[in-house]
Amino acid sequence: MPSSVLLGRSVGGLSGRKLTFRPQLFWQEVLPEHAVAANLQFECDFESGKNFARQPPSDPDETIPADGTYALSVARCVSDDKVPSPADAALATRALREAAAVADDDTVLRHLLSSCYCPRSALGPALSECASRDNAA
Numbered sequence: 001m002p003s004s005v006l007l008g009r010s011v012g013g014l015s016g017r018k019l020t021f022r023p024q025l026f027w028q029e030v031l032p033e034h035a036v037a038a039n040l041q042f043e044c045d046f047e048s049g050k051n052f053a054r055q056p057p058s059d060p061d062e063t064i065p066a067d068g069t070y071a072l073s074v075a076r077c078v079s080d081d082k083v084p085s086p087a088d089a090a091l092a093t094r095a096l097r098e099a100a101a102v103a104d105d106d107t108v109l110r111h112l113l114s115s116c117y118c119p120r121s122a123l124g125p126a127l128s129e130c131a132s133r134d135n136a137a
């Protein structure tokens with residue numbers, strides 16, 4: 001996931017606020033815009049400087065690919081009752097809209113959908129942004 005798409009770009013202008021990281025069973029890049037719980041597994045790639053986190057699997061030797069079928073199946077919006085707060089919903093909506101405006105492919109959007117608590121209502125502004133900029137991500 002090219003995090004540079006969002007790096008340095010506002011995800012809503014809510015200063016000091018971060019997107020709550022939605023853990024999965026596969027490793028996901030932790031963006032600077034994420035707030036991450038301490039009970040996850042963490043890994044740092046010292047070459048790239050990127051941080052990764054995942055929900056600890058029941059089998060420590062289990063490896064779920066970040067680009068596999070399972071990962072694609074969880075890259076979706078969550079029901080409103082799963083979103084931690086209205087502020088999270090607003091930030092996720094703005095992050096998706098921002099990513100939709102600049103992304104060249106669906107990788108960034110897919111990452112946000114799997115790593116954030118994006119409510120269904122967040123899709124409308126993102127799709128409108130894609131359409132207004134002729135961006136076919």
